[in-house]
Amino acid sequence: MEQAQKRSSSLPSTAAQTTVENPWPLRVLSDKLKIHIENSPQVWVEGQLLEANIRNGHAYLVLRDVDADQSFSVTVWASVMRSLDTAPEVGSRVVARVKPSFYAKTGRLSLNAFDLRPVGLGDLLARLEKLRRALFDEGLFDPARKQPLPLLPGRIGLITGRDSDAEKDVIRNASLRWPAVAFDIRNTAVQGVNAVAEVIAALRELDANDEVEVIIIARGGGALEDLLPFSSEELVRAVSACTTPVISAIGHEADRPILDDVADVRASTPTDAAKRVVPDLADELANLAQARNRLDRAVRANVERERQRIASVRARPVLAFPQTMVQARREDVVRLGQRSTLAMRGSLVRGHDSIAHLRAQVRALSPQQTLDRGYSVIQHADGSIIRSADEAPVGSLLAVRLAHGRLDATVTSSHTPEEGTTP
Structure with missing residues (x-):
């Protein structure tokens, strides 16, 4: 007994004072952790219930973060269970007032719940609307930020669930419209805690690929809780930062996740996205035929107009009888020559008379006169x-x-x- 007391008094008082020669017994660390953890205050947390086992009135739950792959074991004692309005259900989203608990014997950390409340649909909608307003005020939904879609993309990036109806709809309808369409597909989780991280990773990978000219994020319809990953602020900001145009094709027409507002184009369904991303080959061939017909008619009309103009020019007298123009010019030359001769003769006569007059004037002034x-x-x-x-x-x-x-x-x-x- 005395030896145990001596050994206890010689133990380091803090973790920083422990050494190889003077370590703590494991129980000391366990006791200190228990004291530290259980001194933590109660806190409200939010998550999704993965497991809910009720035995002897107590509930043993597994609560997972809604956006990350992190979970905690939660214990709800029978006294607390009796005060709850509804029993915990797997898959439901809840907020709980918890306090950390450390079981020193096994080193197990868990949470004790003192209150548990389901997150209602109204609460979720209010949170989403608040986030939507904040992002709008920040300018992420500004139409000036949206990029135009390419007329005919060489390669299309597609982010969707594995073997999902959304993937099949996009590929089938796009191929029907343009058989040569090429896809670069990334299959990710489209609901649950892993969805946001996987979609963002796929988005960044496709955005870094220079061959991908447009990206489609597609998912079929579902409950509001199932579509929550596509209203994640982290995913919305990742889409906003993309240099490649992004099409949002989530759910049905009535579904409106925040991703729809920040994407460059919002498609009401995955099928609608396929119609928007590539042109219809049949329509393009018809348009091409119409354009060729219009061009052919325009060329023919232009040639006919020019032919008529040439015929009109050739019908003019100056071209029909070109000697007429030469004869008229010859007559003009003769007439002008005669006029020049007459003018010259008149000028000579007037000059002769002027000289005679001047000679008479000079002679009149001569001393000989x-x-x-x-x-x-x-x-x-x-x-x-x-x-x-x-x-x-x-x-x-x-x-x-x-x-x-x-x-x-x-x-x-x-x-x-x-x-x-x-x-």
């Missing part, structure tokens, strides 16, 4: 002209220039006009 009228020019012997009697004193030798010939003279007398008289 003055001499012809009987005047003469008196000059000194050196040829200088005498203009005044004072310039020729008596006895001066003069030369008198007449209209015809010249006279030599001697001044015998000189008379100067008196002042004030006319010479």
Whole structure:
């Protein structure tokens, strides 16, 4: 007894003080964990019931997270069971007020429930609507973010349940519309706790594939609880971040998970998604035939119009009788030549008359004309002209220039006009 007390007093007081030489006995760790865990406060948690065994009034449950593969054992004692309105049912979604419990003998951690309430349809709808409003306010549903679908995708990514009717509907209807359609299929869980993680993983894998030009997420109809994974905020944000256009084809027309709002295109059913993702070959062939007919008619009409225009041009006189145009131009040339000759002759006559007139004017101003009228020019012997009697004193030798010939003279007398008289 004393030895046990000594050994107990020598044990480390904290986990950090333990060593290889001085470890804790396992019971010490177990006792300390029990004290620590059971000092935790009560907490409300939400999950889905996977198992519900009721024995002797007590309920032994397995509660799993709705979005992750994590679960806890939950014990509901008979005293609590008697206060519940309804008994726990497998598959139902519940919220529970629990407190952790640690069974030291086996090291088993579980939860003790003091209240258990099913999550009603109204509560789920209210939560979804609140999340929908929050994502809308964030702008994830903005039409400007939505990408157009390719006219004819080379490869289509399909995320759906294995061997599901949705997969068959999409493949069958798309192949009927376009036989050469190619799919890259990813089979995932489409309900339950693994659905969100598997769909996101498949979505990211297809989005990273450059050959995939559009992605369809398809699932058949079901209860609201079955379609909850497609309203998961994590999945909605993953779809919003995709660079590849995404088509949501979940359930029927009346079903409206949040995925429909964030997807680039919402299809009312998987069959509708197949109709939206590829064109109908028969319609395209008919459209092609119509287009060829319209093109043929347009070409023929255009050729006929041009033929008529050519015929109209050829019927014009200038082309029907081209010599007419040459004859008219020849006559114009002759007429213009005659006009030029007449104009030149008139100009020459007027020039000749002008020259004769100017010649007469020049001759009228010539000194010879003055001499012809009987005047003469008196000059000194050196040829200088005498203009005044004072310039020729008596006895001066003069030369008198007449209209015809010249006279030599001697001044015998000189008379100067008196002042004030006319010479």
